[in-house]
Amino acid sequence: QKPVTETTAKAVPVLPDAQTITEVKHYTDSLFSFRVTRPASLRFRSGEFVMIGLMGDPDPKTGKQRPLLRAYSIASPSWDEEMEFYSIKVQDGPLTSKLQHVKVGNQIILKPKPVGTLVHDALLPGKRLYFFSTGTGFAPFASLLREPQTYEDYDEIIMTHTCREVDELTYGRDLIEGLKTDELLNEVIGEGFWKKIKYYPTTTREESPKMGRITTLIENGELFSDLDIPAIDPATDRAMVCGSLAFNLDIKELMEKAGLKEGANSEPGEFVIEKAFVG
Numbered sequence: 001q002k003p004v005t006e007t008t009a010k011a012v013p014v015l016p017d018a019q020t021i022t023e024v025k026h027y028t029d030s031l032f033s034f035r036v037t038r039p040a041s042l043r044f045r046s047g048e049f050v051m052i053g054l055m056g057d058p059d060p061k062t063g064k065q066r067p068l069l070r071a072y073s074i075a076s077p078s079w080d081e082e083m084e085f086y087s088i089k090v091q092d093g094p095l096t097s098k099l100q101h102v103k104v105g106n107q108i109i110l111k112p113k114p115v116g117t118l119v120h121d122a123l124l125p126g127k128r129l130y131f132f133s134t135g136t137g138f139a140p141f142a143s144l145l146r147e148p149q150t151y152e153d154y155d156e157i158i159m160t161h162t163c164r165e166v167d168e169l170t171y172g173r174d175l176i177e178g179l180k181t182d183e184l185l186n187e188v189i190g191e192g193f194w195k196k197i198k199y200y201p202t203t204t205r206e207e208s209p210k211m212g213r214i215t216t217l218i219e220n221g222e223l224f225s226d227l228d229i230p231a232i233d234p235a236t237d238r239a240m241v242c243g244s245l246a247f248n249l250d251i252k253e254l255m256e257k258a259g260l261k262e263g264a265n266s267e268p269g270e271f272v273i274e275k276a277f278v279g
């Protein structure tokens with residue numbers, strides 16, 4: 001009989017609600033995306049957010065560690081086996097200073113309680129759907145752009161993304177390019193479904209083909225003339241908005257000026273807003 005080697009494996013501390021990183025992509029010094037395993041029982045609607053994070057540093061007095069959690073829009077669609085997130089890196093940010101260093105195989109905490117207002121249920125039926133975003137506010141639209149219902153419910157999708165610099169547009173640009181070869185969507189919605197999307201990236205602090213804040217380009221009408229579409233009309237148009245607080249307030253004012261009413265899960269309307277959380 002062979003001798004049996006006994007290993008006294010130390011118990012590895014298990015995170016509460018732990019999920020495992022499956023992919024990490026860095027876009028710029030301040031932007032990255034990552035994918036994690038999805039809890040088997042987690043259902044969510046494309047466009048919603050969850051709380052994710054890591055264990056914080058031990059309390060200097062008690063030595064106890066508490067989870068450090070932040071709200072993150074889920075960037076993957078509801079049908080995806082995994083979950084994707086798009087994040088800023090803040091060098092002295094309590095969570096993102098650490099989260100930016102995660103590697104494949106590491107664990108993060110993911111609270112399986114999705115919520116949010118950027119969901120199809122919160123909008124009344126319409127023909128044209130605007131997605132207005134700045135910075136990491138693109139994330140919920142990365143989910144909704146991969147959601148078949150988006151194309152079933154609308155004839156046309158206008159995806160605007162405004163960033164300071166050109167490199168910050170890469171995640172969104174790659175995602176939209178990837179839709180062309182997305183087998184599931186091409187099969188479910190029909191080949192060429194992506195032609196329904198009009199992508200309108202703009203920058204404000206670095207030279208690019210289209211410059212300016214989207215708010216300015218709405219006000220001066222360039223958005224509509226560039227895309228050859230009529231001005232925003234409550235009879236046909238709906239909007240979802242995700243960016244900084246100031247951005248959201250400015251777009252809200254423009255939507256209301258155009259005659260659109262804000263909606264919520266409890267009372268669907270003509271536009272909905274969510275703040276891009278981390279940043």
Ligand code: A2P
Pocket residue numbers: 134135162163164165203204205213214215244246247248250
């Ligand atoms: P700008 O460079 O003119 O401030 P931030 O990183 O500050 O959140 O900005 C992300 C992008 O959103 C930038 O291009 C910024 O333009 C733009 N932005 C910021 N605030 C607003 C606002 N209130 N209305 C429209 N665009 C905005």
